[in-house]
Amino acid sequence: MNFGEMLRALRRAWWMPALGLLLGGLAAVAVTLTTTPVYTSHTQLFVSTTDSSSTAEAFQGNQFAEKRIASYAELLTSQELAARVVAELDLDLTPGQLASRIEAAPVSGTVVLDVSVTDPSPEEAQRIARTVAGEFIAAVEELETPAGSLTSPVRVTVFGAADLPRSPSAPQPVLDLAVGLVIGSGLGAATAIVRARLDRSLKDPDEVADLAGAPVIGVVLRDDELQEQHRVDLQSSSRSAEAYRHLQTNLQFLDVDTPPRVLMVSSAMPSEGKTTVAVNLALALADAGQRVALIEADLRRPRVTSYLGLVTGVGLTNVLTGQVRVEEVAQPHGEDGTLVVIGAGPSAPNPAQLLASGAMGTLLQELRESHDYVVLDAPPLLPVADATGLAVLADGVLLSVRHGSTTREQLQRTRATLDRVGARTVGTVLNIVPARDDVSAAYGYSTEYAARPATAAR
Amino acid sequence: MTVSGEPTPATAFRLLFVCTGNICRSAAAERLARRRLAELLLGSAAPVQVHSAGTRAVVGAAIHPDSAAAVRALGGDVDGFAARRLRRPMVTEADLVLTMTREHRQAVLGLEPRALSRTFTLREAADLARLVGELPGTAGTPAGDPRSLVGRMAAARRLRASGAGDDVDDPIAGPPEAHARAVASIAECLGPVLEHVLRPSSRQHG
Numbered sequence: 001m002n003f004g005e006m007l008r009a010l011r012r013a014w015w016m017p018a019l020g021l022l023l024g025g026l027a028a029v030a031v032t033l034t035t036t037p038v039y040t041s042h043t044q045l046f047v048s049t050t051d052s053s054s055t056a057e058a059f060q061g062n063q064f065a066e067k068r069i070a071s072y073a074e075l076l077t078s079q080e081l082a083a084r085v086v087a088e089l090d091l092d093l094t095p096g097q098l099a100s101r102i103e104a105a106p107v108s109g110t111v112v113l114d115v116s117v118t119d120p121s122p123e124e125a126q127r128i129a130r131t132v133a134g135e136f137i138a139a140v141e142e143l144e145t146p147a148g149s150l151t152s153p154v155r156v157t158v159f160g161a162a163d164l165p166r167s168p169s170a171p172q173p174v175l176d177l178a179v180g181l182v183i184g185s186g187l188g189a190a191t192a193i194v195r196a197r198l199d200r201s202l203k204d205p206d207e208v209a210d211l212a213g214a215p216v217i218g219v220v221l222r223d224d225e226l227q228e229q230h231r232v233d234l235q236s237s238s239r240s241a242e243a244y245r246h247l248q249t250n251l252q253f254l255d256v257d258t259p260p261r262v263l264m265v266s267s268a269m270p271s272e273g274k275t276t277v278a279v280n281l282a283l284a285l286a287d288a289g290q291r292v293a294l295i296e297a298d299l300r301r302p303r304v305t306s307y308l309g310l311v312t313g314v315g316l317t318n319v320l321t322g323q324v325r326v327e328e329v330a331q332p333h334g335e336d337g338t339l340v341v342i343g344a345g346p347s348a349p350n351p352a353q354l355l356a357s358g359a360m361g362t363l364l365q366e367l368r369e370s371h372d373y374v375v376l377d378a379p380p381l382l383p384v385a386d387a388t389g390l391a392v393l394a395d396g397v398l399l400s401v402r403h404g405s406t407t408r409e410q411l412q413r414t415r416a417t418l419d420r421v422g423a424r425t426v427g428t429v430l431n432i433v434p435a436r437d438d439v440s441a442a443y444g445y446s447t448e449y450a451a452r453p454a455t456a457a458r
Numbered sequence: 459m460t461v462s463g464e465p466t467p468a469t470a471f472r473l474l475f476v477c478t479g480n481i482c483r484s485a486a487a488e489r490l491a492r493r494r495l496a497e498l499l500l501g502s503a504a505p506v507q508v509h510s511a512g513t514r515a516v517v518g519a520a521i522h523p524d525s526a527a528a529v530r531a532l533g534g535d536v537d538g539f540a541a542r543r544l545r546r547p548m549v550t551e552a553d554l555v556l557t558m559t560r561e562h563r564q565a566v567l568g569l570e571p572r573a574l575s576r577t578f579t580l581r582e583a584a585d586l587a588r589l590v591g592e593l594p595g596t597a598g599t600p601a602g603d604p605r606s607l608v609g610r611m612a613a614a615r616r617l618r619a620s621g622a623g624d625d626v627d628d629p630i631a632g633p634p635e636a637h638a639r640a641v642a643s644i645a646e647c648l649g650p651v652l653e654h655v656l657r658p659s660s661r662q663h664g
Binding site: 310313314 | 567
């Protein structure tokens with residue numbers, strides 16, 4: 001995934017970082033509101049050796065103190081010292097609780113110890129810090145005095161007295177909010193990118209063309225009315241009508257030497273819009289004055305006749321079994337009657353066998369002679385084998401690819417299936433494209449661009 | 459089973475009504491059609507045979523009492539009725555098959571796909587009969603043969619979409635009002651169909 005793809009993923013799922021930003025901000029506010037303010041008092045302790053009459057001795061003493069200082073930091077946060085402070089101040093805390101409120105760290109490379117004490121009350125923090133320092137000095141003296149000696153060689157002095165904190169050390173609303181916003185938007189952006197990374201569905205026409213091995217000859221935008229009615233009013237100026245007129249035109253440019261006349265419309269999986277493509281392509285071809293036969297060849301889930309309001313339950317299987325001649329069951333549609341529809345007929349137990357039969361080949365041959373185009377609404381290619389045998393009988397396959405739903409793997413497997421039987425994919429239709437997607441914008445541009453010279457010539 | 463005159467099998471126009479049980483809708487349609495034809499063809503010799511059958515018929519049963527009451531209210535005769543199961547020869551022999559729903563139409567075509575241009579749902583047929591009557595070129599044509607008029611209705615199918623509105627719902631599980639509604643709806647649709655298909659023929663004969 002390159003930078004451009006990442007940007008596209010972010011633009012497509014812009015709401016994710018935005019939501020992250022909001023949630024991060026809200027979390028920060030929640031933390032600020034629910035945290036009890038606490039105050040921190042700081043004090044510095046200076047460690048030195050007592051008998052340093054010469055510079056050399058002072059230097060050695062200094063080194064000694066530096067080595068000792070890490071141990072002193074431990075001592076400061078010990079339960080033992082905390083217990084002494086609790087006893088001294090008569091605090092309502094256990095030594096453990098108090099120890100957790102004390103922090104001590106040597107300032108690196110120096111003999112200074114930085115001690116901080118945190119408490120809900122600023123005065124209390126200062127008082128405890130002061131006592132901690134006092135108790136610590138006493139403790140060091142006890143520990144460092146060698147047996148039989150009266151004085152300790154180490155001296156600890158309070159160098160910076162415990163201060164009275166003015167503002168709470170936590171919460172810090174501005175800092176918390178900044179951190180919340182940064183983390184929230186960061187996580188949101190990361191989620192958007194990861195999701196785009198994991199999404200294997202097809203969205204890019206170039207990629208579709210590449211994987212299918214055939215050009216994208218139509219892009220149909222998502223149209224709720226079309227999804228309900230299943231057919232486009234080609235006389236209207238809707239985007240869907242425009243898309244199908246365009247598809248119809250593009251189809252005539254395909255392979256001008258051996259133009260495909262018998263077209264099988266299929267898809268990788270069910271519900272990828274193939275029947276809608278087949279029906280409306282047939283209507284668009286008929287509207288352009290072509291003689292078209294549309295065959296409901298999905299014998300498992302026939303939809304064409306019900307989409308067009310024709311008689312269901314009679315058609316292809318009757319013809320293939322020799323019960324009737326095709327003219328007896330072909331149903332004309334529309335006023336000019338250039339479109340005839342052959343329904344699926346009564347359901348048969350062996351659709352794959354019927355569709356790949358010699359009778360089917362003969363029927364297609366017959367229809368090819370009496371019509372300019374034969375459009376087959378075929379079953380999907382991956383779940384059932386029905387369409388593979390039919391694909392060989394057709395001149396070409398038109399694949400409907402559902403934007404954001406058909407995956408790369410599905411299209412690859414579909415292509416492999418078609419290649420294996422030697423079928424030819426002549427084109428793809430990128431279907432149900434969300435109107436706001438960049439694909440639609442890109443296509444809008446290309447059609448506009450294509451149309452310009454024609455209007456200029458007029 | 460002719461309505462009037464002597465049966466002449468060679469030319470008798472056979473009308474078949476189809477529903478599920480053959481005790482409500484198709485039975486009512488059969489009896490109402492006979493009554494209507496008796497009015498339309500009074501005194502003429504045009505032979506029309508009217509039958510009915512059910513895809514899952516209650517074989518031998520009489521008309522459902524609620525439907526029978528509704529038919530009687532419209533002047534129909536419900537005596538001597540016995541439900542029959544739909545079989546292929548009935549469809550093959552029929553000149554016009556009128557079903558109550560699209561599902562029945564599909565069942566009829568399942569038995570005999572060749573009957574496509576002779577099989578309609580009752581409401582579809584009523585609509586098509588009106589449509590054909592309005593078409594330029596048909597108005598004023600004497601069009602003697604009722605079979606060719608059925609063919610014209612089939613040809614007009616391309617001009618309209620068949621949908622849920624083509625069905626007459628089954629009243630079998632409903633109250634008496636449901637039967638009355640179904641029967642009234644059937645009677646209303648029978649008018650245009652019978653007038654369209656058969657009246658020119660009677661005029662020519664008479």
